[in-house]
Amino acid sequence: MVNKGPDLAVLDYGMGNLRSVARAWEHVGARVRLVTQPGEIGAADALIFPGQGAVMDAMALLVDTGFDRVIREWIEADRPFFGICLGLQALFEHSEEGDTKALGIFPGTVRRFRLPFGFKIPHMGWNSVQWEQRTRVDHGLDSERDQFYFVHSFCVQSDDAGLVWGSTEYGGTVFASAINRGNCFATQFHPEKSQAMGLRIYRNFLGII
């Protein structure tokens, strides 16, 4: 059987397991290629940036591979892009995690949660997302009803209301759990771990390609 779905280049910059991300995109009908260097991206329809591990390690590997420039140019050209978890955080200017300079595509700083006693870090588990601006990618999702799987200790609080696609509250902190500008989408949560509702986001994203 020839799979005719959109061709996704998933950035594999050596931070570990990409199986669940790849399987989830395949499940909703995409062709997935793990790319380990910029030359392999070719004529991909979309770039997928799954973030894992610590941001300082990830940034060092992105710079080594040259993916840092690729990501900037890709988003600059408004080509379809989806970032996940650290793949959202790394798009901002700076992260408190290891005092790291990040990609700087969007203004803002990634900060560690500062929470009252009793609120656990990492923010781990299922939480809801208030969809602040409706796009085709959140089509069919309900702010009250649907929850997504999070696991992170750092988060983005952005003043740029146009950038914040969805927001989430934890321990009194409201952070950007999803961002969007043009064809660039990124989520702090893991759609590939969020069962049917997460897969819906991936399926919807394929619809904009």
Place this chain on the structure above:
Amino acid sequence: MLSARIIPCLDVSDGRVVKGVKFVSLRDAGDPVETAQTYESQGADELVFLDITASHEEREIMLDVVERTASHCFMPLTVGGGLRSIENIRQMLNAGADKVSLNSAAIADPTLVERAASRFGNQCIVVAIDAKRVPGTESWEVYTHGGRRATGRDAIAWARDVAAKGAGEILLTSMDCDGTQDGYDVELTRRVSDAVEVPVIASGGAGALSHFADALARGKASAVLAASLFHFGTLTVSQVKEYLHEQGIPVRI
């Protein structure tokens, strides 16, 4: 609001799901992938696979089970049992596990927690603590090797220690309560939860709906784990969630 997590645990031996009552007398009951899918459809928030008799050959079988499960279930999966080295952990994560749980190996070599956390990220590393109350006291001792070996370590101090070394979560099993269905050890759970910043999963003793609420509300657990109760259909995950929702505890429904 962050939801409390309901986590079915599948004890796996030789590629099959079993459940030990007080860690002995096993009953065979099912295919792990099918069981995982059933729990997913019931609304389980995560799954834990414990490879309870992990020998070298069995680990190969487990990698295959994890790989097949991760290909069919789009939810977080933790795998524990017999993982002793960075290489064991790497293989399990590559097979599709989101987190690994370390127990005896963390006691034998506490640097493993530190090394694994820095290599794979804190969020991937769960430390499982099997604790038993020291009779007549308000303290609990850590046991390893499926509860057969006493370590002389205090459970609360050990929890603090592994959290400092980079464990992203603690899976806390009360050996006194495990298999009794008389309820979680709420006191132990609350003590550990108050001692660490990372989330604590309460385990051991679930037998009735109110037990889940006790561990979450009074025990301050972030998640509750149960095995046989779900596995033999005494309660479904959805029943537990409906009950907790009625009690005002946030859950994903």
